[in-house]
Amino acid sequence: MRWLPVLYVAGVLLLEPITPVEWPISFLLVALPLVTAFAHGPAVVAGASVFAVVFEGVLAGTPCCAGRSVGYLWDRHYVADYVCTALVGALGTILAAHRTRRERTLADVRFVAEIAQRVLLRPVPQRIGNLLVDSFYLSADAEARIGGDLYEAVPTAHGVRLLIGDVRGKGLLAVETAAALLGAFREAAHDESDLPTLADRVETSMNRRAEQLAGSEVGERFVTAVFAEIRADEHAVRVVNCGHPPPLRIRHGEVRELDSGRSAPPLNLGMLVGEPYPLDVYPFRPGDQLLLYTDGITETRDPDGAFYPLVERLRSWAPLPPQELLERLHHDLLAFSGNRLRDDTAALTACLLPGREADDEADDEEDVAVT
Structure with a gap:
């Protein structure tokens, strides 16, 4: 699970060069923060969100990707994608923080249960x-x-x-x-x-x-x-x-x-x-x-x-x-x-x-x- 974000980005990179221009696979990076939130803390999720926005811009602004002759860095569809990725990143960061707190609480409960079992x-x-x-x-x-x-x-x-x-x-x-x-x-x-x-x-x-x-x-x-x-x-x-x-x-x-x-x-x-x-x-x-x-x-x-x-x-x-x-x-x-x-x-x-x-x-x- 900890390597899932890396594998997800690698999959996007593999699909990007082989898909037609009208299929902007880089849009899939919008899910990267949520994928990262499964196994990492809020700091890592926030970093993954920034990376996803920047990497989407790199892919959109590179003319050679998918056979494009020009880049689409500031195309309105890509700008909307940047905004969506940032919002999903914020939600993913909150989700990761909540999950981390719940895991710590569960660990404390398990510890108390183990102590109680040793006493009982x-x-x-x-x-x-x-x-x-x-x-x-x-x-x-x-x-x-x-x-x-x-x-x-x-x-x-x-x-x-x-x-x-x-x-x-x-x-x-x-x-x-x-x-x-x-x-x-x-x-x-x-x-x-x-x-x-x-x-x-x-x-x-x-x-x-x-x-x-x-x-x-x-x-x-x-x-x-x-x-x-x-x-x-x-x-x-x-x-x-x-x-x-x-x-x-x-x-x-x-x-x-x-x-x-x-x-x-x-x-x-x-x-x-x-x-x-x-x-x-x-x-x-x-x-x-x-x-x-x-x-x-x-x-x-x-x-x-x-x-x-x-x-x-x-x-x-x-x-x-x-x-x-x-x-x-x-x-x-x-x-x-x-x-x-x-x-x-x-x-x-x-x-x-x-x-x-x-x-x-x-x-x-x-x-x-x-x-």
């Missing part, structure tokens, strides 16, 4: 004890950068605690709700000794926040979430599911949904049921990977309307470590959707590294779900 969704540690952890986030709106999907991994005295969530709705309210939930989780993860109590405390925080909000949709401002816990002293993963897509366990090419069918209501709706959060425990041995994700992934569609086949894709990527697995998932989602995501997407993965002693006997255990 700060990068998770890639190594926590004997776990490899990684995450990624894709916003459906490329300019927004952040939305209502969230994740977190917190090392605590009770083990590594993971969270993935999806706030209902969009916009600033969703971001504020995600920030409130993450703040409550980061604090309570260190204090509560078991996962159901942790989920209940986060639920209480969300209820308290909802009561402080005005509007008719207070009761609908809920969050689907999965809480997971992996302790260093046992080969198991504890899961509390609050209305969220179940996590996936990847083991030797096998991909299994960790779903006991006892999902609790989404956060901020638990008061409607009043029952304790069900806790499910599944075997999780060295080499296993746990994938937590939001429904933006499974609801991604291709141009024909087909949903993204997450489980089938993961079966072929199972040997990949967490970082490479999420990179492959990231690029595959964009390719599958034709770079047109309809919803925010987030994913968090944890891989248990082999310990000093292999628990070979546990390989034959059946998966169980206990309260």
Whole structure:
């Protein structure tokens, strides 16, 4: 784009000698300021405008151009062309100044969004004890950068605690709700000794926040979430599911949904049921990977309307470590959707590294779900 004005002038020069006299190609230079305004600032556009007027005069006053015997420097048609070019140049300069200001504003907004994303969704540690952890986030709106999907991994005295969530709705309210939930989780993860109590405390925080909000949709401002816990002293993963897509366990090419069918209501709706959060425990041995994700992934569609086949894709990527697995998932989602995501997407993965002693006997255990 920056070389477009030069190419435009070169095209005019090529056409001028080969066109008849009654076709004054130099008139095309009237568009040069606007062509320049696409990629350059107001100073360059003003310079291009002056150049266009002068160059039109040179072409009009040169008898040899297009086989002319005399020049037409001050012919009324050419004078009108000079005036039009000057006016277009003034408009192009104003347009370039406006575009430059908008680009600077957009750059500032993107910078603020990136800072907000780092505060809200700060990068998770890639190594926590004997776990490899990684995450990624894709916003459906490329300019927004952040939305209502969230994740977190917190090392605590009770083990590594993971969270993935999806706030209902969009916009600033969703971001504020995600920030409130993450703040409550980061604090309570260190204090509560078991996962159901942790989920209940986060639920209480969300209820308290909802009561402080005005509007008719207070009761609908809920969050689907999965809480997971992996302790260093046992080969198991504890899961509390609050209305969220179940996590996936990847083991030797096998991909299994960790779903006991006892999902609790989404956060901020638990008061409607009043029952304790069900806790499910599944075997999780060295080499296993746990994938937590939001429904933006499974609801991604291709141009024909087909949903993204997450489980089938993961079966072929199972040997990949967490970082490479999420990179492959990231690029595959964009390719599958034709770079047109309809919803925010987030994913968090944890891989248990082999310990000093292999628990070979546990390989034959059946998966169980206990309260």
